[in-house]
Amino acid sequence: MPTLEQFADRLGRSTEATAPARTQAHNQDRAAEPRFRAxxxxxxxxxxxxxxxxxxxxxxxxxxxxxxxxxxxxxxxxxxxxxxxxxxxxxxxxxxxxxxxxxxxxxxxxxxxxxxxxxxxxxxxxxxxxxxxxxxxxxxxxxxxxxxxxxxxxxxxxxxxxxxxxxxxxxxxxxxxxxxxxxGRYDGGFQRFSDALAIAVDMAAKAWERDGRLSGIATGLSDLDRMLGGLQASDLVIIAGRPGMGKTALATNIAFNIAKAYESRPRPDGSHETVNGGIVGFFSLEMSAEQLATRIIAEQAAVPSYKIRRGDIAEAEFHRVAEAARDMQTIPFYIDQTGGISIAQLTARARRLKRQRGLDLLVVDYLQLLSASRSRSENRVQELTEITTGLKALSKELNVPIVALSQLSRQVENRDDKRPQLSDLRESGSIEQDADVVMFVYREEYYLKNKQPREGSEEFLTWQAEMEHVHGRAEVIIGKQRHGPTGTVELAFEAEMTRFSNLAREEDLPARL
Incomplete structure (x- = not known):
């Protein structure tokens, strides 16, 4: 069998001689020459x-x-x-x-x-x-x-x-x-079913220990958690809706609830393991970090965000804002406000956050503001396909849920029933295909408010009754879920505070005398 040097020589390449016997003078000459490592x-x-x-x-x-x-x-x-x-x-x-x-x-x-x-x-x-x-x-x-x-x-x-x-x-x-x-990984391929079984049993045991008995991360919205079982690791969750429905508010509320509930315990190697809640990374491609912080402060302090922006708040409200801001100083919530980044840049930054500070949930607001890493000459459908495929691959690689927001097409507005469907997802079927969970945010109050009839008429009384019924209510329609049921979850929504919360039900209220 020819050695490397013999093989290289036969191909006409010059290589370093391998003979062990060299004169001392030759060695000194060689030492004076620049050395190139193969x-x-x-x-x-x-x-x-x-x-x-x-x-x-x-x-x-x-x-x-x-x-x-x-x-x-x-x-x-x-x-x-x-x-x-x-x-x-x-x-x-x-x-x-x-x-x-x-x-x-x-x-x-x-x-x-x-x-x-x-x-x-x-x-x-x-x-x-x-x-x-x-x-x-x-x-x-x-x-x-x-x-x-x-x-x-x-x-x-x-x-x-x-x-x-x-x-x-x-x-x-x-x-x-x-x-x-x-x-560079060669650890794929088949694994024994018993190994997968052990992981599944371990996940169930952790769910038993965790608050709410959930296998995933609790969103802080109990009715939604019951449908989803929490946000599952390696899932791509899409929150979609028309402008004004509150999809950013829902994502912000969930992200903050998770960061606020964060608890950890040390491992034997000195690192920390998340026990409850999680470390959150938030890519805010639409709003600045200050605008996002104002929303969260408004939610936590129960002070309308427009009042905070104008400075039109009473002393008691200011103290609530200051107290909320002080409580929020220590939560593991990280914001990247860079606009127009590519999926490759987002992936690199998410990996860096996971490596440096840890990561349990990633939020992207919103999909259509991301750009693909390929040439701009390709159409938008292909570009969005690369983005959703990249986000799904990233969720599996980092083993964290990724919540990505998405716009809906205008065809929703042309229907009498404006509740969104999977076919309304904008620009690409890849969103529906790659997502593990697709949720739509819908508020009947938003559309009904714009249909106000003339005051004093019979139609006005009917409209007023309908407004009272839907006021402060929002629907989260789960249109797709790989490992659970689909259906509708009703939540309370306070528009001034951009806050979603659990809806108080009649059967849960104390008995009236």
């Missing part, structure tokens, strides 16, 4: 694996999940592995005889390709070591990718144009690093 590679491991595959094609099945042709350092080895994999996947046999037809006749400096294939098969190791060799090749390829990313970072920092921001380069570097981390 990227990490292991040609012998590549030869051993390829030989094992050629002798017994079952060796390919042991590495096909994680090993690709581009992971090999030698171009010839990449070609051999690629052709062999195509033959095996087509149900054919990959041997030196069948491969040589597709590799052609090339002189490797005294050795032809058929001879090289025969040597690989003749000196192959057993199939038992195939996976270990495959992992070695894979890990070295990942290291080479890291070196290339490092070179790009250095060159990009040196040659950056005036308009380039360092933050953009950092986010691009993070995206590449996490891309390598994601493709």
């Amino acid at each position: 990227p990490p590679h292991n040609v012998e491991a590549e030869q051993a694996l390829l030989g094992a595959i050629l002798v017994n094609n079952d060796a390919f099945d042991r590495v096909s999940d994680f090993l690709k042709a581009q992971h090999f350092s030698e171009e010839l080895h990449r070609r051999i592995f690629d052709v062999a994999s195509q033959l095996i996947r087509a149900g054919k046999i990959a041997t030196p005889i069948t491969l040589k037809t597709f590799l052609g006749e090339h002189d490797l400096g005294g050795m032809t390709i058929p001879q090289y294939l025969a040597r690989l098969a003749a000196e192959a190791t057993t199939i038992i070591n195939a996976e270990d060799y495959g992992r070695t090749i894979h890990d070295l390829a990942v290291r080479r990718d890291l070196i290339l990313i490092g070179e790009d970072i250095v060159n990009g920092a040196y040659d950056a144009p005036i308009s380039a921001r360092p933050r953009d380069q950092i986010e691009e570097a993070e995206r590449k690093l996490y891309s390598v981390a994601e493709t």
